[in-house]
Amino acid sequence: MFNRETWIEIAHTVTANPLRTALTGLSVGLGIFILVVMQGLGFGLQNGVQQDFGDEARNTVWVRTGTTTLPFRGRQPNRRVQMRNEDEQRITEQVIDAPAWSGRRMMWGSTVGYQSEQGNYPIVGVEPDFDDLELLPLMGGRWLHADDLAKESKVCVVGENLLDELFKQDEAIGAFVTLNGITFRVVGHFSKNGRWGNSMVYIPLTTMQRVFTGSDEVDQMVLSTGDLDLEGSTAMVEAVDGDLRLRHSVHPDDQRAVRVRDNQEEYAMFERIFTGIRLFIWIIGGFTLLAGAIGVANIMAIVVKERTVEIGVRKALGATSGSILSLIVIEAISLTLISGALGLIAGVATLNVVAPYAQHDYFANPEVNLRVTLTALVVLVVAGAISGLVPALRAVRIRPIEALRYE
Amino acid sequence: MLALRGIEKSYPLAGGTLPVLKGIDLNIDQGEMVAIMGSSGSGKSTLLNVLGLLDGFDVGSYTLGDVDMSGLSEKQGARYRSRFLGFVFQSFNLIAFKTALENVALPLFYQKVARRERQQRAMEMLGKMGMDDRADHLPSELSGGQKQRVAIARALITSPRVILADEPTGALDSTTSHEVMQVLREVNASGITVIIVTHEADIAAQCDRTIRLHDGVIIEDGRSGEVVEPTARGANTPD
Numbered sequence: 001m002f003n004r005e006t007w008i009e010i011a012h013t014v015t016a017n018p019l020r021t022a023l024t025g026l027s028v029g030l031g032i033f034i035l036v037v038m039q040g041l042g043f044g045l046q047n048g049v050q051q052d053f054g055d056e057a058r059n060t061v062w063v064r065t066g067t068t069t070l071p072f073r074g075r076q077p078n079r080r081v082q083m084r085n086e087d088e089q090r091i092t093e094q095v096i097d098a099p100a101w102s103g104r105r106m107m108w109g110s111t112v113g114y115q116s117e118q119g120n121y122p123i124v125g126v127e128p129d130f131d132d133l134e135l136l137p138l139m140g141g142r143w144l145h146a147d148d149l150a151k152e153s154k155v156c157v158v159g160e161n162l163l164d165e166l167f168k169q170d171e172a173i174g175a176f177v178t179l180n181g182i183t184f185r186v187v188g189h190f191s192k193n194g195r196w197g198n199s200m201v202y203i204p205l206t207t208m209q210r211v212f213t214g215s216d217e218v219d220q221m222v223l224s225t226g227d228l229d230l231e232g233s234t235a236m237v238e239a240v241d242g243d244l245r246l247r248h249s250v251h252p253d254d255q256r257a258v259r260v261r262d263n264q265e266e267y268a269m270f271e272r273i274f275t276g277i278r279l280f281i282w283i284i285g286g287f288t289l290l291a292g293a294i295g296v297a298n299i300m301a302i303v304v305k306e307r308t309v310e311i312g313v314r315k316a317l318g319a320t321s322g323s324i325l326s327l328i329v330i331e332a333i334s335l336t337l338i339s340g341a342l343g344l345i346a347g348v349a350t351l352n353v354v355a356p357y358a359q360h361d362y363f364a365n366p367e368v369n370l371r372v373t374l375t376a377l378v379v380l381v382v383a384g385a386i387s388g389l390v391p392a393l394r395a396v397r398i399r400p401i402e403a404l405r406y407e
Numbered sequence: 408m409l410a411l412r413g414i415e416k417s418y419p420l421a422g423g424t425l426p427v428l429k430g431i432d433l434n435i436d437q438g439e440m441v442a443i444m445g446s447s448g449s450g451k452s453t454l455l456n457v458l459g460l461l462d463g464f465d466v467g468s469y470t471l472g473d474v475d476m477s478g479l480s481e482k483q484g485a486r487y488r489s490r491f492l493g494f495v496f497q498s499f500n501l502i503a504f505k506t507a508l509e510n511v512a513l514p515l516f517y518q519k520v521a522r523r524e525r526q527q528r529a530m531e532m533l534g535k536m537g538m539d540d541r542a543d544h545l546p547s548e549l550s551g552g553q554k555q556r557v558a559i560a561r562a563l564i565t566s567p568r569v570i571l572a573d574e575p576t577g578a579l580d581s582t583t584s585h586e587v588m589q590v591l592r593e594v595n596a597s598g599i600t601v602i603i604v605t606h607e608a609d610i611a612a613q614c615d616r617t618i619r620l621h622d623g624v625i626i627e628d629g630r631s632g633e634v635v636e637p638t639a640r641g642a643n644t645p646d
């Protein structure tokens with residue numbers, strides 16, 4: 001069945017009608033192409049969002065405050081709500097039972113100097129648990145200790161951008177830098193995946209409050225939800241939210257003054273969105289495949305009809321039904337297989353060309369799901385085989401003479 | 408060589424059946440050259456197709472050589488066709504995308520002859536038909552007479568015992584017709600039985616024997632010349 005002669009015959013018939021061959025190829029190739037590209041883009045979107053989440057541990061709750069938008073208890077809107085150390089202390093000791101937490105305060109565009117080099121970097125005051133909450137992989141030295149906070153030490157941990165830009169060849173750990181003119185000692189450095197996170201300089205929150213901001217103000221709080229499920233973390237969010245609104249007289253509906261964001265819930269929301277996107281891609285992909293299969297079936301039906309006389313002649317010349325069937329089916333299979341493979345290659349190539357231009361906060365590394373694509377290819381090839389088989393079976397069942405009478 | 412006994416065949420029609428062959432008794436000996444004549448619709452092609460194992464029959468018996476051909480499976484039919492029978496059609500029925508040589512070699516493909524030998528034998532056969540210089544031509548590049556020569560070469564390539572030709576000259580002008588008949592007579596002279604369906608009296612006149620069909624029965628059977636006299640259903644009447 002798969003001998004050289006059959007292939008020569010098939011090569012003959014395939015090249016005998018290039019338009020027909022091209023149309024079959026197009027319907028299959030395009031189907032696979034669209035599927036590959038859509039899968040790739042969907043995957044890229046998911047990658048991007050996941051990467052964005054990768055910055056922060058999933059089981060964290062971020063607490064922020066802002067200005068009020070609603071009057072409440074005789075207070076006018078546009079009042080600034082400021083968290084303080086006492087808020088953090090109360091919340092972590094009395095309101096909730098968080099396994100880890102950190103206050104956070106940031107000074108944008110601070111001047112960092114090392115010897116004759118200097119540059120602008122954000123300085124962030126945090127507490128010892130922060131590296132776990134924000135997922136900061138330490139590359140050398142150490143992270144901030146509880147002792148650093150207690151003693152309000154002038155020590156800092158720097159992102160790897162500073163190593164490149166300030167320290168160059170020098171050893172950073174142990175080196176002295178000036179932060180807005182005040183001397184600190186570098187005790188560690190870290191490297192994050194991508195973006196501006198690597199430009200941060202972390203110092204103890206207590207040191208920042210004493211040396212720079214001169215107060216007990218805290219801008220954000222990061223709380224770990226530990227191994228709480230979504231329900232548990234939601235309860236934690238509500239407790240913190242309620243406490244802050246009560247203490248700072250904020251209207252329950254005021255969305256700006258107190259914002260407590262649960263990463264886990266947000267992640268669950270993205271998960272739902274992605275499930276939707278995946279489903280959408282599957283449905284579109286399914287229809288694309290169906291269209292491709294119908295295209296193949298259609299063309300094979302025409303092919304066989306066109307070749308009814310030829311089939312009759314072949315039978316008169318001694319061909320068995322089996323030999324004719326296998327000829328047509330192998331032809332259908334090789335057509336779909338080759339054009340499907342071309343569509344796959346074109347799709348992968350397109351993604352590879354597009355990928356470098358398509359790096360965005362919410363889009364990264366569009367990839368081809370090979371398993372899905374190969375499944376699709378197999379489906380199409382089987383569809384091609386069946387759609388060749390059905391009209392071919394009808395054609396070979398016609399007695400040769402009826403086929404010859406066809407014209 | 409060929410023997411039909413009481414062959415009946417009808418085609419299914421919307422409101423029942425259409426009887427086409429209504430009891431055919433016929434013996435054809437090895438080496439005969441026979442014309443089957445009759446007006447259009449009289450059942451000539453149907454008879455030829457039964458003889459050629461291209462079509463079955465409802466009643467009667469058919470022996471080819473010494474073998475009973477009734478109740479053959481499709482596969483057996485294909486084997487006998489390819490071993491004993493060669494076909495020539497009015498519309499040539501060459502495969503359009505194959506060259507003359509490939510068309511002639513095709514029956515050998517179904518006999519599983521090796522490619523090299525196929526081509527060699529096909530080339531020889533084309534040579535006998537005076538067509539070896541056209542071996543690489545596609546059918547569309549050949550004249551009607553040339554196409555029919557290729558078709559005859561294709562029918563002869565498997566060394567059949569019988570050549571069945573349905574109106575082989577029907578699509579040709581009279582000069583070419585006579586050339587093709589000349590070829591078929593040479594084929595016959597080599598001992599091969601030739602059976603030709605035709606409605607042209609001068610074609611039939613070149614055969615040894617003429618059988619005349621009318622409405623599914625044989626009404627005349629005799630030496631050529633005996634039947635060419637103009638009768639009420641004159642052989643010259645075009646149908």
Ligand SMILES: Nc1ncnc2c1ncn2[C@@H]1O[C@H](COP(=O)(O)OP(=O)(O)O)[C@@H](O)[C@H]1O
Nearest residue numbers: 402418425427446447448449450451452453454
């Ligand atoms: N496959 C078929 N189905 C139905 N009727 C057929 C079929 N083939 C032939 N016939 C009918 O059988 C009769 C004989 O046909 P045919 O043998 O082709 O006649 P001829 O070759 O003598 O012109 C005609 O009436 C024709 O219409």
Ligand SMILES: [Mg+2]
Nearest residue numbers: 451452453573
């Ligand atoms: Mg006829």
